[in-house]
Structure formats: C-alpha cells, structure tokens
C-alpha cells in the first residue's frame with residue numbers, strides 16, 4: 405500500500421503542480437487561423453486614444469473616484485464584465501485583442517510565452533501609426549512580441565545540421581520586436597505618473613497605460629478595506645496627472661479594469677464584485693451620457709472604432725456603438741463587420757471545441773475501464789490481505805479514521821477558500837501551494853484521529869491490521885476520484901474547467917499527496933507501536949494489567965462476573 409501510495413503521491417503531486425500550466429494554451433485555434441481584418445471605412449473619431457487599465461479596480465469603489473467621475477460626467481460610462489477566469493494577464497490580453505481567456509489560451513498569470521493573436525497594437529501599426537505603453541508592471545510588452553520576418557512555425561530546425569540550425573535559432577530569437585513602439589516601465593508610485601505622462605506627451609495614436617497598485621492593495625488588505633480605497637484614490641490622481649496633456653475635444657480616453665476584488669481580496673472566479681468593472685469612454689467621438697453594459701472583449705473593437713480602424717482580427721467582441729458619435733450608416737457598417745468577424749471566429753473556436761470533445765469521448769471509455777480494473781484489483785488485494793489477517797475492515801475504526809482527512813481538507817477549502825472559487829488564490833501564487841496548506845492540516849488530523857481510534861485495540865496484530873484498513877479505505881477514497889478526473893477531465897484543457905472544477909481538480913490531486921503522507925506517517929507510528937510493545941514485555945504487562953483492572957471494576961459495578 406505504501407508503494408502504491410508513494411507512486412500515486414508523486415504522480416498526483418506533479419500533475420497537481422502542473423495544473424496551472426496545463427490550463428495555458430500557447431497556440432489556440434484562433435492564433436493559427438488568419439485574422440479577420442477589413443477596414444471599416446468609417447471616420448477617425450479621435451486623434452489619439454488612451455486605454456487606461458486599472459488592475460483590480462472594483463466598480464463600486466470606482467464610483468467614488470473624483471477624476472473617473474469627471475470623465476463619466478463628460479462621456480459614456482457603465483460596466484464591463486470580466487470574462488472567466490478573471491485573472492490579470494487573461495484580462496489584459498482580452499482588453500487588447502478582444503479574445504476572452506477561454507479562446508485566447510491565456511488563462512492564468514502563469515502564461516509565459518508570446519500571445520500570437522491579432523492585437524489593437526497590430527491594427528494601429530498596420531496603418532503606420534504608433535502604439536505606446538507605460539506601466540508599473542513590466543511583463544506586458546513581452547506578451548506581445550512579434551516575429552519580424554521568420555514565422556517560427558515554418559522553420560523546421562530539427563531537419564537541419566547543427567550549425568545551420570543554431571544560426572536559424574539565433575536569427576529567429578533576435579528577429580522579434582515588441583508590439584508596442586514605445587514600452588516604458590517605471591515603478592509605482594512616482595515613476596508610473598512620469599512614464600505615463602511622457603508616453604501621453606509623445607503623442608502616439610494609441611497609448612496603453614497599466615497600473616497595478618490597486619490590485620496589489622486588494623491582495624494585501626482586501627477589496628472592502630480602507631487601504632484598498634486609498635490606493636484607488638491615489639491611482640485616480642496619478643491618472644489625472646498622466647493624461648493632463650490630452651485634449652479631450654480631439655482625443656479620447658477609455659478607462660477599464662481587468663477584474664475587481666472580493667471583500668477579503670482575490671479574484672479569478674465569478675463573484676459579482678470580481679466580474680463587474682468600470683468602463684468609461686470620454687472625449688472626442690463619444691456620445692455624452694450614453695450608458696454602457698459590455699463584456700471585456702468589447703473594449704478592443706471600441707477603441708479601434710474610435711481610431712477609424714478595423715477591430716483586432718481574432719476578436720470575439722463587438723463595438724460599443726451606443727457610445728460612439730457615428731452616422732447611422734457608419735454604425736451599421738461597423739455592426740455588420742463585427743458580426744461577420746464574430747461569426748468566422750466563433751466557427752474557428754467551435755470547430756476546435758467539437759474536435760477536442762470527440763477526442764475526449766474516445767479516450768474516456770478506455771480510461772474509465774482502466775480505473776474500474778484498478779479499483780477491482782485493489783479490492784481483490786484487500787480481500788486477500790484480509791484473509792491472511794493483515795487487514796481489518798473494522799467499521800467503527802474506519803468510520804472515524806478514514807474520512808477525517810477529507811472532511812477537514814474539503815471543509816477548509818470550502819470555508820476558507822470561498823466555496824471552491826479560484827478567487828481563493830493569491831494573484832501570482834500557485835494553486836498547489838495554497839491547497840497544500842489545507843492538506844497539511846488534514847494530514848495532522850488524520851494522524852491524530854487514527855491514533856485515537858486505534859488506541860483501544862489491545863491485540864497488537866489486530867491494531868496494525870485495523871490501521872491497514874484505514875489506510876486502504878482512505879487511499880481508495882483519494883485515488884478513485886483522481887482516476888475519474890483523469891478519465892473525464894484530463895489535461896490539456898482546451899475547455900477551461902468551471903470555477904468549482906478549477907479548484908476541485910487540483911484539490912483532488914493534492915489530496916492524494918497529502919493523504920499518502922498522512923497514511924505513511926500513521927502506519928509508521930503503528931509499526932513503531934507494534935514493535936516497541938511486542939519487544940518490551942513490561943509495557944505489555946502493564947497494559948494488560950490495566951485492562952484486567954478495568955474489566956474487573958466494570959464487572960463489580962454491573963454485578964456480572
């Protein structure tokens with residue numbers, strides 16, 4: 405059992421820790437299909453567009469901010485809904501490409517490689533305009549690197565001799581450029597203000613400003629705390645200073661957040677406080693007083709329409725036309741182009757999904773049969789062991805000992821982890837580490853409860869056999885669900901698992917690791933008890949005397965011999 409458990413612990417521990425990476429898809433179907441780009445031929449409504457992303461700003465708190473409220477008063481405003489999973493990098497990519505996390509392949513903040521989707525910056529630069537970027541968060545420009553000449557996929561370096569392949573690799577590596585003409589990074593607080601001001605002053609047609617200070621405060625203190633609100637006010641003032649050089653009679657500004665924050669701090673799930681974010685469009689080309697209710701993926705086409713440009717070509721969102729001062733014919737033209745683009749791109753993602761589902765179904769039957777077979781073997785092994793007295797399925801001991809870990813572990817996740825929502829995770833932390841904390845507590849409880857349940861068994865061989873019984877039932881409880889997940893929800897995840905599954909899948913995997921360690925320690929303890937008591941007769945004598953004493957006392961009380 406220990407051998408099987410150790411193997412399962414290593415396997416499931418590794419796959420639990422790979423879980424976040426399994427969610428990422430560097431080459432989703434959309435990235436492999438040509439972008440749907442057609443110039444709308446509509447007038448350029450704004451000379452320049454500034455897209456300000458305030459990471460982690462809640463809609464309710466945003467309504468108290470003076471500068472944002474000034475923009476609301478002169479422009480269009482409402483809410484945007486962040487799309488699941490509601491983490492930062494998926495949100496940034498959604499805002500700049502119009503592709504939600506489910507189809508962009510960028511599902512967590514662990515995404516590391518280049519985003520190959522058509523972006524707002526691609527559209528701006530395709531017509532010879534410039535795109536600038538300023539932030540207190542530096543990794544964003546690296547997400548949007550572009551190959552200058554050599555598409556990586558077309559070069560098969562493995563077929564070349566070593567020297568040539570090396571030369572190619574160097575060429576490919578060096579021949580990338582950023583999607584932004586002018587990315588500037590400066591640490592919060594003062595630096596961001598200056599970097600943003602200088603990017604805005606540079607006069608690029610598109611300027612993307614990203615500030616992380618509100619999100620940081622949300623994680624540190626919680627979204628309902630005064631420190632979070634203070635950070636929001638500070639960022640509001642910094643944004644006012646940064647865009648002071650804009651002339652809103654000629655230029656436009658969009659304010660958006662990638663996600664909100666729960667009261668205790670966190671995001672990733674589908675809580676209203678996390679999903680609803682402010683969306684403000686103000687300045688040239690904007691209909692004052694228009695109300696907005698859009699999805700995050702609608703921001704990119706809206707920004708493009710302000711500049712008279714086609715929407716990013718892999719996008720699944722639509723232009724927020726109610727906010728734009730367009731002639732009816734132009735609005736109709738953009739709506740028609742949006743529909744055509746969304747139809748084509750939806751076809752691409754639907755085909756990918758149905759192909760993936762068919763492959764899953766084919767594999768599922770085989771895997772389910774394997775799981776059933778393995779479970780049957782485990783039952784047979786337990787039965788044989790039981791015949792030889794090595795395993796005892798004592799209902800009372802097992803009823804107490806086996807479920808203790810699972811009750812503690814899943815209750816902790818459910819209560820402390822906001823009812824199985826990814827919002828329990830720290831922003832850049834790892835899901836497996838978060839779950840290990842709960843697993844360690846569960847393991848401790850398992851060892852203690854197992855000890856208490858077994859303490860009364862006086863015959864040592866029976867005690868060890870009963871301990872084996874707990875271990876066997878527990879391992880079955882841990883491994884059968886993991887096997888079912890392997891059969892029904894295997895990696896890689898073309899479809900993002902829902903918020904509950906997103907926690908449950910790694911939770912089950914981490915449970916095996918923690919449970920196995922608990923079982924190992926418990927059994928080790930029992931083996932030590934067995935040998936120490938068997939070897940030292942004095943302990944046995946004292947124990948047996950005590951037991952006889954107790955039995956006598958009881959017999960005296962009840963009057964029965």
Ligand SMILES: [Zn+2]
Nearest residue numbers: 460492619831
């Ligand atoms: Zn965050």
